[in-house]
Structure formats: C-alpha cells, structure tokens
Amino acid sequence: MPANAVPAGNHEGYPPRPPFPWQGWLAAVVVFGVLWWSAVGTGVNLQTLAEGWTEIVSFFHRLLPSAEHPWPLDYLPQILVRLLETIKMATAGAIIGSALALWFCLGGARNLAAGKIVYNISRALLNLIRTVPDLILATLFATILGIGPLPGVVALIVLAFGLVAKLLADTLETIDPGPLEAITAAGGSNLERAIFAALPQVLPDFLAYTLYAFEVNVRSASVLGLVGAGGIGMILQRDLAFMDYSRVGLIIATIFVTVLLIDGLSTFVRRRLV
Amino acid sequence: MSNATTAVNSSLVTFENVSKTFPNGHRALKNVSLTFAPGEFIAVVGLSGAGKSTLIRCVNRLVMPTEGRILVHGKDITGMGEGELRTVRARIGMIFQNYNLVRRSSVLRNVLAGRLAHLPTWRTLTGMFPAADMELAFRSLERVGIPEKAYQRADTLSGGQQQRVAIARALTQQPHILLADEPVASLDPPTAHQVMRDLKNLSREENLLTLVNLHFIDMAQEYADRVIGLRAGEVVFDGPGAGMTEADFEAIYNRRIRPDDLRGALDIVGESTGEASALAR
Numbered sequence: 269m270p271a272n273a274v275p276a277g278n279h280e281g282y283p284p285r286p287p288f289p290w291q292g293w294l295a296a297v298v299v300f301g302v303l304w305w306s307a308v309g310t311g312v313n314l315q316t317l318a319e320g321w322t323e324i325v326s327f328f329h330r331l332l333p334s335a336e337h338p339w340p341l342d343y344l345p346q347i348l349v350r351l352l353e354t355i356k357m358a359t360a361g362a363i364i365g366s367a368l369a370l371w372f373c374l375g376g377a378r379n380l381a382a383g384k385i386v387y388n389i390s391r392a393l394l395n396l397i398r399t400v401p402d403l404i405l406a407t408l409f410a411t412i413l414g415i416g417p418l419p420g421v422v423a424l425i426v427l428a429f430g431l432v433a434k435l436l437a438d439t440l441e442t443i444d445p446g447p448l449e450a451i452t453a454a455g456g457s458n459l460e461r462a463i464f465a466a467l468p469q470v471l472p473d474f475l476a477y478t479l480y481a482f483e484v485n486v487r488s489a490s491v492l493g494l495v496g497a498g499g500i501g502m503i504l505q506r507d508l509a510f511m512d513y514s515r516v517g518l519i520i521a522t523i524f525v526t527v528l529l530i531d532g533l534s535t536f537v538r539r540r541l542v
Numbered sequence: 543m544s545n546a547t548t549a550v551n552s553s554l555v556t557f558e559n560v561s562k563t564f565p566n567g568h569r570a571l572k573n574v575s576l577t578f579a580p581g582e583f584i585a586v587v588g589l590s591g592a593g594k595s596t597l598i599r600c601v602n603r604l605v606m607p608t609e610g611r612i613l614v615h616g617k618d619i620t621g622m623g624e625g626e627l628r629t630v631r632a633r634i635g636m637i638f639q640n641y642n643l644v645r646r647s648s649v650l651r652n653v654l655a656g657r658l659a660h661l662p663t664w665r666t667l668t669g670m671f672p673a674a675d676m677e678l679a680f681r682s683l684e685r686v687g688i689p690e691k692a693y694q695r696a697d698t699l700s701g702g703q704q705q706r707v708a709i710a711r712a713l714t715q716q717p718h719i720l721l722a723d724e725p726v727a728s729l730d731p732p733t734a735h736q737v738m739r740d741l742k743n744l745s746r747e748e749n750l751l752t753l754v755n756l757h758f759i760d761m762a763q764e765y766a767d768r769v770i771g772l773r774a775g776e777v778v779f780d781g782p783g784a785g786m787t788e789a790d791f792e793a794i795y796n797r798r799i800r801p802d803d804l805r806g807a808l809d810i811v812g813e814s815t816g817e818a819s820a821l822a823r
Binding site for chain 1: 632644659663715
C-alpha cells in the first residue's frame with residue numbers, strides 16, 4: 269500500500285487541523301467598517317451614482333467625435349505645439365533632475381555616505397521631497413515664478429530628482445562591495461570610491477531610472493497646465509472652461525496616444541538596458 | 543629587537559600586541575606580535591575563521607585593531623587620520639579572492655585605480671591621468687602578460703586573467719607591500735599555481751613584502767619563505783615553509799589533514815596550462 273493512501277477518517281499521523289483563521293476575518297470586518305465610514309463621511313451614494321449614469325455617458329459621448337460635433341482637426345497644430353512643449357518640459361525635467369540625483373544619491377546610500385549624519389539627513393530629505401504631489405509643487409512654483417512652462421519644468425525637476433535619487437540610492441546599497449574595498453585598499457577617497465567603483469556598477473540602472481522619470485514626467489506634465497504651469501494642460505483647462513468638449517476630446521485623445529507611445533518605447537529601451 | 547630604532551630599520555611592518563575584537567564580541571586576533579621584513583614572501587595559514595583575513599587587513603587598516611600598535615615604515619598606523627592613512631595605503635597593493643574588479647569598467651581603468659592615491663583628486667575624478675601614469679598602467683599589464691586586453695571590459699576576461707588585472711592594479715601602485723587574501727581560492731589548480739608563481743616572482747624582483755592568505759598547505763610549503771600559522775586568532779606557528787611537515791599543519795589546524803586541504807595538480811603545471819607564466823618569460 270502506498271504511503272499516501274490513508275483510509276478516509278483516519279487522521280493519525282497527520283498534522284492537526286490549523287485553528288480557525290480569525291485574523292483574516294477580523295481584517296475583512298475592519299476593512300468593510302472603514303469603507304462604510306469613509307463612504308458615509310464623503311457622501312458617496314450609489315443612488316446618486318446610478319442617477320448620474322446617463323450624465324456620465326452623455327459627457328463621454330460629447331468628448332467623442334460625432335456627426336454634429338466632429339473633432340476640430342484644424343485645431344491639431346495648436347495641440348501639437350503644446351504637446352511638444354509638454355515633452356520638452358518632461359525631457360528637461362528628467363535630465364536635470366536625474367543629473368542632480370546622481371550626486372545626491374551618494375549621500376543616501378548607506379555604503380557610500382560620508383557618515384551616519386549625512387546618510388540620515390539625505391534619506392529624510394528624499395522622503396520629504398517624495399511626499400509632495402506634483403500638482404502642489406507646480407502650484408507652488410507657479411506662484412513664485414509666474415504662469416508658464418518654467419514653474420512646470422522646475423516642478424518636474426524636483427519630481428524626477430526625488431524619484432531617481434531614491435531608486436538609485438536603494439540600488440547603490442545592493443552593489444558588490446568588493447570593488448569598493450579594493451579602491452579603499454588602494455588609498456582611494458570616499459568620492460573616488462563612488463566614481464570608480466560604485467557608479468559604474470549602477471550606470472545601466474541610472475539610465476533606466478532616468479527614462480522612467482521621463483515617462484512619469486510626461487504624464488505629470490500633461491496635467492501641470494491645469495495650475496498654469498505650461499504644457500498641454502493649459503489648453504485643456506481653457507477648453508474645459510469654455511465647455512468646448514470636442515476640443516477637449518481631441519486633446520485627451522492626443523495625450524492618451526502620446527503617453528502610450530512614450531511608455532511603450534521607454535519600457536522597451538529600459539528592458540534592453542538592465 | 544633591542545629598541546625602536548632597530549625595529550624601524552630591519553622591519554617594514556611590525557605588529558605589537560595586536561588584538562581585534564569585533565562589535566559582535568568575536569575575538570579575531572589575540573595579542574599578535576610579528577615582524578615582517580622587506581622582500582619576505584609569507585603565507586598565512588589556518589582554518590577559516592582563524593583570523594587570517596583580519597591579520598592581513600590590519601596591515602592596511604581595512605580592519606582597525608582594538609588593541610596594540612601596527613607600525614608600517616616605522617609609523618604607527620592605528621592612530622592615523624584619513625589623509626595620512628591614504629598615503630600609507632598608496633604603497634600597499636592588495637588582491638582578493640574575488641578579484642574585486644569593477645566588472646563593467648575597462649581593464650585599463652581598473653588598473654589605473656592603482657594611481658588614485660598618488661594623484662590629485664581633480665585628475666582622478668576627471669579621468670585626466672598624466673602620461674607617465676598611463677605608461678605605468680600599461681607596463682603593469684605587460685608584466686602580467688595581458689597588455690592587449692587594456693580596452694576590454696573586465697568581465698569579458700577569464701578568472702585567471704581577472705586576477706592578473708588585479709595584480710596589475712596593485713603593481714601600478716608601485717607598492718612596497720603586497721597583501722593577497724585567498725588569491726587562488728577561486729581558480730583552478732593550474733591557474734592557481736601560475737598566479738602564485740607570478741606573485742612570488744614579483745616579490746623577488748620588486749623586493750616586495752608579500753603576505754598571502756592560503757588554506758592549501760601544499761601551496762604554502764611550495765611557495766612561502768615563511769609560514770605563519772593562526773589558530774583561533776593566535777599565532778601558533780612561525781617558521782620557514784620549506785621544512786614544514788604534515789604534523790606541523792595538523793598542529794595548526796588542530797585536526798588531521800584532509801584531501802581538500804591540498805590544492806594538488808602540481809604535476810600538470812607547465813604542460814597542460816595554455817597560458818605560460820607571464821613573468822617567467
């Protein structure tokens with residue numbers, strides 16, 4: 269008789285049945301409780317949602333081209349000018365932000381930072397920067413620098429910087445410590461350890477993160493115009509205000525295609541890098 | 543040694559009652575006193591965990607002793623600041639079991655790393671190495687027999703070749719002292735013997751004090767002028783390698799000698815190895 273052929277009902281020699289998984293059920297109850305609480309607090313109402321359904325459908329219908337409201341294709345050149353501005357903003361932000369991050373991340377990596385104090389301060393700064401949402405950053409800079417692409421670019425620099433510095437600092441902490449030790453043994457300084465032994469090891473990752481920052485930046489740059497920080501969001505916001513929904517639809521479609529293309533291209537290149 | 547002056551003249555490195563206790567409480571070295579002279583080729587043997595690695599890492603202060611003094615060129619390195627320490631390290635070459643090359647960088651750039659402590663920082667960071675230093679790097683590569691690999695990426699080389707790049711890096715420091723931490727543990731027997739021969743020849747030609755950690759007793763017997771045996775952080779043997787018997791090693795290891803304590807394959811060296819010893823030419 270094979271060892272696993274145990275007669276039904278005979279549980280001898282088997283591990284005892286695990287206790288009732290009350291933790292899982294408790295978690296479920298808590299989650300639904302919190303959901304209920306927040307729904308009541310914010311006035312989410314399924315009935316309103318159901319009644320507004322036709323409104324939602326008709327709105328999307330107006331965004332899409334139809335016989336009486338065709339997409340104004342003569343508007344396309346204007347959109348493309350703004351789109352190009354958006355991409356330029358994203359590119360400048362990604363490149364400048366990543367270049368700054370390349371230096372800053374050295375302080376945020378435990379194995380390279382010159383002392384615990386530098387490390388802790390760098391990490392705290394990195395975490396702080398990443399807590400501020402892109403739109404708030406853009407609003408802030410638009411207030412300081414005025415309306416236009418400049419505050420947008422500055423916001424995107426900060427965004428890319430926070431993203432790349434954090435990712436790169438984490439990657440640096442996982443590198444092979446051997447070459448670092450070799451440079452130390454040869455009398456190299458902290459900075460020489462970074463330049464000769466650490467950064468060459470993470471160069472492909474750095475390029476991948478820069479591309480990723482560019483990707484994220486294109487998406488952010490598209491909406492930064494809503495707060496007056498330049499790019500395609502500027503005209504999107506204006507046309508929304510004038511309720512010119514065919515134009516809005518065309519803009520959104522353009523953004524959609526662009527983001528899709530750039531994401532695809534960037535992902536393809538990143539795969540080849542690492 | 544009768545007084546401090548004679549110690550300075552006759553020895554290059556002196557350990558005075560050196561102990562090392564790691565933060566976790568492990569005592570890696572216990573009251574070690576040793577003197578090393580220029581040109582000596584020394585094998586440090588012992589079981590893993592006996593303190594071999596800690597001992598040689600104390601010489602360039604990759605490990606900071608918790609007690610005692612270490613004199614290099616007559617100067618106590620245990621009290622040195624970062625800048626002074628770097629000038630001492632500048633003349634101490636080191637090679638490692640895993641070569642510790644920057645795999646994505648070119649062979650030449652790896653070798654040039656040996657010049658870091660000899661040059662001003664603005665030159666090393668911008669990569670503007672003076673012609674004389676480039677020349678030195680190429681000559682080092684010639685000495686280990688792979689000048690044609692200079693512009694290849696380090697990770698395109700075989701293990702034996704990578705260890706030669708590491709030796710070239712150390713040579714480029716124009717060192718007085720060479721430290722080798724298990725330099726042949728990752729290599730096959732013929733390549734291992736070749737690397738040991740290369741190290742031995744370099745030590746002779748350059749009058750280099752060479753400290754090599756080994757756990758293969760036959761290699762220690764064959765190559766070392768002097769063998770230092772460590773057991774649980776204490777020096778339990780210090781004498782010439784040539785006359786050592788298995789009983790000596792069994793005393794160091796505190797157990798019987800096993801087949802894996804021997805590298806072996808001495809007989810096939812010179813016939814089956816494709817790469818002739820570069821330094822023998």
